[in-house]
Amino acid sequence: LFPGVDLLALYKGEQGKFIIFKVIKLTLRDSAGGLGGYEILKVHDAEPFLGVEVKFVDVAACQQFLESYSSGAVLQSLNQHACRLLGLTQDFTVRTQLKAGHQNLDLCLDQLAVCLQHIHLSQPERLRDEEIDHLEQQLQSQALGPAPQPPTVTQEESPVPSNCFKFQNRVFEDRMLTAADVQSFSNGVGRQWKHVGRALGKSCRALKGPAIDNLAYEYEREGLYEQAYQLLSRFIQAEGRAAKLSRLVRALEDSKLTSLAENMLGMQPRE
Incomplete structure (x- = not known):
């Protein structure tokens, strides 16, 4: 006051x-x-x-x-x-x-x-x-300053809207992860779920430290599907509205699972 x-x-x-x-x-x-x-x-x-x-x-x-x-x-x-x-x-x-x-x-x-x-x-x-998310982004942008311009610009790229993200030069709507996303991820990730979990853990406190190994031990008998399912469920529970599709896609990229990301985004397979 x-x-x-x-x-x-x-x-x-x-x-x-x-x-x-x-x-x-x-x-x-x-x-x-x-x-x-x-x-x-x-x-x-x-x-x-x-x-x-x-x-x-x-x-x-x-x-x-x-x-x-x-x-x-x-x-x-x-x-x-x-x-x-x-x-x-x-x-x-x-x-x-x-x-x-x-x-x-x-x-x-x-x-x-x-x-x-x-x-x-x-x-x-x-x-x-x-509103706080938006202000934090503004503050971070100001702290980083304007991005350096390339020496030559052949074509000006359209900015990606704040509610979207870019993957393989295509723009997708960013949204909260759904039950269908969790099921699709759990069906396709296989043994690589731990790598994805560690990639998500870089920005999710609930998946840091021994959390991934604890999940593997706790759901070992239920198999890979359940381990992957519980991983993403814990991410959504911890992050709430911030558990966005873009974060999972980025983690899949970091884990070299781009084909699974393409499948979850409904992209046509490359010929």
């Missing part, structure tokens, strides 16, 4: 929305020790505050954030980034409220273990808002 500055109104405009999201992202980076260990799920109207819903997935990052918040470092970082990006003066104060579910953590900041317990017990079930 910035007295004299209506952050809620600013966030409702496209330009203001991105700038405020960047302020929030930079503040979290400073106070949680980097860009990992947490996820912004939603930014919303929490009258009279601008509400930011964050899910921590790493205890160390959560603990560091709590310590930064308790020491006032979060407020200081928020002030600095807001002044710089919104062009504000230093003559204002920031008021914050830290909550885990219905618990007001401002009342127990001197008891770190209690705060961590409240946060652990109130982990949200919601998935990240599509």
Whole structure:
């Protein structure tokens, strides 16, 4: 809450929305020790505050954030980034409220273990808002900067729409994986399901570490179909709306299973 500055109104405009999201992202980076260990799920109207819903997935990052918040470092970082990006003066104060579910953590900041317990017990079930996905993509594009232009351009390529992806120079609609996709994958992947699982695991926390080997052991008696079926089911359960067809196709490419990707996309076999 910035007295004299209506952050809620600013966030409702496209330009203001991105700038405020960047302020929030930079503040979290400073106070949680980097860009990992947490996820912004939603930014919303929490009258009279601008509400930011964050899910921590790493205890160390959560603990560091709590310590930064308790020491006032979060407020200081928020002030600095807001002044710089919104062009504000230093003559204002920031008021914050830290909550885990219905618990007001401002009342127990001197008891770190209690705060961590409240946060652990109130982990949200919601998935990240599509609006946040869009803002994250904007931020990543800005950080990477414009792509270098090739020395000669013979033909300008049409941009791929945000709800589509490209495979073998063809554009396909991106969508959530369906039961039919899971069945088609499980029927065709065979012994290569582990390779696909590890490729998916590069961007899916639920498939990292020993998860693939644990699946193989747990469903060994049921056979390869069931192992592959459970792999994709676990991916969908963990990623929710982010379990998109493009991610599976990319994993199949990485595993040199392009023919299975072509089959799942309904492409005609090459002559």
